[in-house]
Amino acid sequence: MVANPGAEISGADGGPVRHIPVLLPEVLAALEPAPGKIILDGTFGAGGYTTAILDAGADVVALDRDPTAIAAGQSLVAARGGHLTLIHSRFSELDLHAPADGLDGVVLDIGVSSMQIDEAERGFSFQRTGPLDMRMSAEGVSAADVVNRAKVGDLIRIFGFLGEEKQAGRIARAIEKKRASEPFRTTRDLAGLIEIVTPRKAKDKIHPATRVFQALRIFVNDELGELAQALFAAERALKPGGRLVVVTFHSLEDRIVKKFFTERSGKASGSRHLPMVQGTPATFEPVGKGMVAASDAEADANPRARSAKLRAGIRTNVKAPKADMSIFDLPDLASLDRIGG
Structure with missing residues (x-):
């Protein structure tokens, strides 16, 4: 889903990046896959995590919103015999x-796939001329729709908050x-304009x-809304003792995951100057420190890993509360429906 600005962007500089699963040993240690367990990989991509989990003996249910990834993964499905x-x-x-009886684990790698970056026709990379698209699912409003239709104020908020762009x-x-x-029709159309408006300094x-x-x-x-909803969905789907492992690549993503685990840890809040506020029953216990x-x-071997952060929790037997998006304090941006309409 997302990547950090600068050199820490997950392939967003447009360079060819061979897909390497990030933090793989750490993910497996937090997830604890084993024979008899059912793990859901919510971001199948090129199948890096899924393959390692299968090799550990667990069964995997893998999801991807990109139909290209689903098609490419059929050979792995056939090879793994059910x-x-x-x-x-x-x-x-x-x-x-x-x-029905729940999952033993959920893993989410919240980063854009190197396969998507490398395909010019997907429009993710400004160093590969292609249609200004960027849709992971190949459906709905495209980046060209946003650039050509959104109000200036909406573009400023989108660039400023989601891109942390000072020249928004x-x-x-x-x-x-x-x-x-x-x-604007192509990635080059937009990148070329930005190069003129905000030229690169030495x-x-x-x-x-x-x-x-x-x-x-x-x-x-x-991507931020999807991540927030995925955390709630994992909370509902995991059985007691099940593990949620999330790898992020951007401060906005990590903030959402951190807030979720803090909110769901049941820790009391308040300050030393005020009475303690009773925390809610914990639905997750932290994994590690x-x-x-x-x-x-x-990080040296795989530039994509430089900004990666892993957080994990173990599901308790407390019933999942109602999903409340307000805990994430997400920005009020223009709706895709309004722009697409």
Whole structure:
């Protein structure tokens, strides 16, 4: 789903990235796959985590919203003799694909696939000329729709919050001016304009279009909303003792996961100057001491791992409360329906 600005973007600089599962040993240690267990991989991608989990003896239900990934994974399904079920679905709906008695584990790798980055026709990379698309599911509103139709104020909020772009206003107004005479159709159309409006300085480590492309991808695919809903879905689908493991690549994603586990840990809140506030019953207990980052060796070997953060929790026997999106304090951005309409 998302990637950090700068050199820490998960392939967002457009360079070819061979798919390498990030934090794989740490994911397996937190997930504890074993024979007899059923693990759901909500982000199948190229099948890195799924293959390792199958090798550990567990059965896997794997999801992906990208039909290309589902098609590519059929050979692995055939090779694993009934131990892998591959489903075209968003991970926000993962509880719909869980067995009645619950899952033993859920793993989510919240990063855009290197396969998607490498396919120019998907429009994720500004270094590969292709249609300005960015849709993981190949359905709905595209990045071109957003750039050509969204109000300037909406573009500023999208670029500013989701891309953390300091020049969001300047870029949005330049887009408005250019699209009045000619719509944006390709990745090069947009990247070229941004290069003119905010030229790259010698000290800059990243391309000036990086953050805008990141923001558009997050917005078009509702990546933050999907992640939040997936956490609630995992809470509903996991059996007591089941494990939720999430790997993120962006501060916005990690903030959502951290808030979720903090909210669901049942810890009392308050300050030393005020009476303690009773925490709610815990639905998750933490795994380990908290966030796990990639080692220096892994980050050197796999640039995609540089910004990766892993958080995990063990499901208790407390009933899952009602999903409440307000705990994440997500921004109020334009709706895709309004732009697409």
